[in-house]
Amino acid sequence: MADTMLGLRDINTYYGKAHILHDLSFKVKTGEVVALLGRNGAGKTTTMRTIMQLARPRAGSVQFESQDITRWATHKVAQSGIGYVPEERRIFGDLTVMENLEVGRQPARDGLPVWTVEHLFELFPNLAERRNNRGKQMSGGEQQMLTIARTLMGNPKLLLLDEPSEGIAPVIVEQMAQTLLEIKAKGLTVLLSEQNLHFARIVADRAIIIESGSAVFDSTFEELETNPEIRDQYLSV
Amino acid sequence: MSFYFAQFLTGLSSASSLFLVACGLSLIFGVSRVVNFAHGSFYMLGAYVAYSLVQYVPGSILGFWGSVIAAALIVALVGVVVEILILKRIYNAPELYQLVATFGVVLVMQDAILLVFGGEDQFGPRAPGLDGVVRIFGEPIPEYDLLLIALGPIVLCGLWLLLNRTRWGVLVRAATLDREMVASLGVNQSWLFTTVFFLGSFLAGLGGALQVPRVSINLLMDLSIIAEAFVVVVIGGMGSIPGAFIAALLIGELNAFGVLVLPQATIVLAFVVMAVVLILRPYGLLGKPETLAHSAGQVELPIRPASTLAKSVAGLLLVGLVIMPFLAGEFAIVLATDVLIFALFAASLHFIMSNGGMVSFGHAAYFGLGAYGAAFVIKYAGGSMEIALLAAPLMAAAGALVFGWFCVRLSGVYMAMLTLAAAQIVWSTAFQWQDLTGGDDGLLGIWPSEWAKSKTAYYYLALVLCGGSILAMRRIIFSPFGYTLRGGRDNPNRTESIGINLRQHQWAGFVMAGMFAGIAGGVYVFSKGSIFPDEAAIPRSVDALVMVLLGGVQTLSGPVVGAGVFRLLEDEISRLDYWRAILGVIIISIVVIAPEGIAGFIRKIAMKAGFEHGEEASS
Numbered sequence: 001m002a003d004t005m006l007g008l009r010d011i012n013t014y015y016g017k018a019h020i021l022h023d024l025s026f027k028v029k030t031g032e033v034v035a036l037l038g039r040n041g042a043g044k045t046t047t048m049r050t051i052m053q054l055a056r057p058r059a060g061s062v063q064f065e066s067q068d069i070t071r072w073a074t075h076k077v078a079q080s081g082i083g084y085v086p087e088e089r090r091i092f093g094d095l096t097v098m099e100n101l102e103v104g105r106q107p108a109r110d111g112l113p114v115w116t117v118e119h120l121f122e123l124f125p126n127l128a129e130r131r132n133n134r135g136k137q138m139s140g141g142e143q144q145m146l147t148i149a150r151t152l153m154g155n156p157k158l159l160l161l162d163e164p165s166e167g168i169a170p171v172i173v174e175q176m177a178q179t180l181l182e183i184k185a186k187g188l189t190v191l192l193s194e195q196n197l198h199f200a201r202i203v204a205d206r207a208i209i210i211e212s213g214s215a216v217f218d219s220t221f222e223e224l225e226t227n228p229e230i231r232d233q234y235l236s237v
Numbered sequence: 238m239s240f241y242f243a244q245f246l247t248g249l250s251s252a253s254s255l256f257l258v259a260c261g262l263s264l265i266f267g268v269s270r271v272v273n274f275a276h277g278s279f280y281m282l283g284a285y286v287a288y289s290l291v292q293y294v295p296g297s298i299l300g301f302w303g304s305v306i307a308a309a310l311i312v313a314l315v316g317v318v319v320e321i322l323i324l325k326r327i328y329n330a331p332e333l334y335q336l337v338a339t340f341g342v343v344l345v346m347q348d349a350i351l352l353v354f355g356g357e358d359q360f361g362p363r364a365p366g367l368d369g370v371v372r373i374f375g376e377p378i379p380e381y382d383l384l385l386i387a388l389g390p391i392v393l394c395g396l397w398l399l400l401n402r403t404r405w406g407v408l409v410r411a412a413t414l415d416r417e418m419v420a421s422l423g424v425n426q427s428w429l430f431t432t433v434f435f436l437g438s439f440l441a442g443l444g445g446a447l448q449v450p451r452v453s454i455n456l457l458m459d460l461s462i463i464a465e466a467f468v469v470v471v472i473g474g475m476g477s478i479p480g481a482f483i484a485a486l487l488i489g490e491l492n493a494f495g496v497l498v499l500p501q502a503t504i505v506l507a508f509v510v511m512a513v514v515l516i517l518r519p520y521g522l523l524g525k526p527e528t529l530a531h532s533a534g535q536v537e538l539p540i541r542p543a544s545t546l547a548k549s550v551a552g553l554l555l556v557g558l559v560i561m562p563f564l565a566g567e568f569a570i571v572l573a574t575d576v577l578i579f580a581l582f583a584a585s586l587h588f589i590m591s592n593g594g595m596v597s598f599g600h601a602a603y604f605g606l607g608a609y610g611a612a613f614v615i616k617y618a619g620g621s622m623e624i625a626l627l628a629a630p631l632m633a634a635a636g637a638l639v640f641g642w643f644c645v646r647l648s649g650v651y652m653a654m655l656t657l658a659a660a661q662i663v664w665s666t667a668f669q670w671q672d673l674t675g676g677d678d679g680l681l682g683i684w685p686s687e688w689a690k691s692k693t694a695y696y697y698l699a700l701v702l703c704g705g706s707i708l709a710m711r712r713i714i715f716s717p718f719g720y721t722l723r724g725g726r727d728n729p730n731r732t733e734s735i736g737i738n739l740r741q742h743q744w745a746g747f748v749m750a751g752m753f754a755g756i757a758g759g760v761y762v763f764s765k766g767s768i769f770p771d772e773a774a775i776p777r778s779v780d781a782l783v784m785v786l787l788g789g790v791q792t793l794s795g796p797v798v799g800a801g802v803f804r805l806l807e808d809e810i811s812r813l814d815y816w817r818a819i820l821g822v823i824i825i826s827i828v829v830i831a832p833e834g835i836a837g838f839i840r841k842i843a844m845k846a847g848f849e850h851g852e853e854a855s856s
Binding site: 052073074075079086092093100105106150 | 404407414415417418419420421422423426
């Protein structure tokens, strides 16, 4: 429980001339579920993209397990065991549900449960019914489930979820929270970014708030409760 | 009746040949978004290699069919080498860079094939076992044609199974939709692209190898097939294999029957059909709108007015140009006239491309129209040079008015392909309408008026016309009209949201660019005294792109610098053997090593050296 799975150290990421992440540092321990909170434009998505090396940090390093993955090719990062669920879902619209899952398939890893299509259909019963439908024919909630299922097909050790509750009907959000708790129970480590504090508190063990690309708070939700001024200053609740 | 059926079968067999080439091109475009000019060269290489294997491998170990397959595999490996050495480095660059780089490969391959296989036309042996004819309704049909007819659908089914029933196929289709996401799921897309290139080049090589028993093998095969393959891919929908099949059938039959009705216009017909299809279905029969790239878009640097320094450099340049004839010999004056003409031609392309965001792969159309317009005045109307030079921009602008109306309805690669088709219409008309244009023999004896006869006088005329036009374009770029075009380039939606009819502005910009290219064409025809269809052909369009690229896309001075360097360079190396290969290597090197061009490079250095405003190096 104690060892660090993911560590960001003094990360600085730019888009062109725009300086997005400023000396961002934080850690995620094995088995933990950590929520990355912050307003729109605070740098949550850029943090996720930096971990995946889709955005290259100009300075600083990303440590995953015992390796420094900074400047690795994105597919190598994914193969090393990080699964990424991007914000806009980005399912392959012309591919069927089964084909979308096939793209995500990666060999199993030691010591972790192996995700098969059958397991995933148990976890997301809606997908089973629509297995031969094309991605673009599905609703937003179904697409969100598919994108998570697709990433789990890669048997990741660490799951990055970028705003999983965004743009989804409240009923589905409840369902999603339950699903995430089930995934957590299987022993996966999760880093999720959220604007929905309520949703984050149900699933996460710890909260990190980022503002203007730096971590300004890193503690438990109880701690956050007792500091309403932090909540009001950095989160738009 | 039986004659028409035989003609129908001929159409089917050429459709199959066309499909083999086009499906590989479409496959490569679908996944990598690269419009691969070199695909025609792979086709030509396949034909030459298969021919040589059949002719020269002792004891016919491979046999005919073995040679065909071996040739296709060799071509596939060459394709992989090109992909790894060149294309991998420029996948994220704008389509223009890739197109120009692959055209560099075309040039290198032409000379490489010339060096290895010689320049003479070759006639291959017939395929063993299929060298006879079959009588169908009394008409003789070559057995080999029947094989080709069967091969098209077989390859179509094979590709369909490969793309829909294998993991590789699923990954390829996913990469077509969203490359970044595929990488994020742990797929090595670099490897995936290489395999796609292998397959695509294999199909091109196979297509070429299978032509050995049918047609003569020559060094012009590459550009003639690539133009037709582009048409098929665009009509079918870029990236769609079934679309390519339908389009190949359409074009194959169109050629087979078109030759009976309009034998002089067969090449034009295909391009006209393409234009019609694109009006009705802008993304082709089975194509889909371009998916938005999921990456932070490249931000264009703002175009700035010239600084005092830049203005003085430009002033000095102008003074230099004015006094040049007093210092230089006749040869230098002729060369300088050429540079002026091409500077205007390149600047007019730059005007729509970098200012308007409309990439034209067929800008030579307007250069050619201007040149022919001027030549017609002299040849058929008995007019003077002065009137001819007025007619040149009018003719080019009229062409741009018609073609532009279609082109501005599309964007990105589709627009570029349509401009290419427009240029091919102009070129093939000039080539096939012998009564009017003299066809391949061109129109000769188009000389300037008495007062402009001397090389020096004509140089000054060119300086006034070309220099004046370039300055006029500068004025337009810094007018509200220029701002509107740049607004449309950077964000079409927002530009339209503030009440601007963007399409109309783009159309106007397109016509202006065509008109200025026409002036260049008009000045050109009198400097040479003749005009040939080549002036509207693909290599001439690519010349303009290379000049813009060489100078730097994002600088106003770029096209002028680029034209100067390009013409002088061409003049130097065109005396050498294998100058095409040298030029090709230079083009590829520029794209891969210095994509910001010469003027861009100078500007970068100037900015680093502390000229805070980042002025351009010259006007």
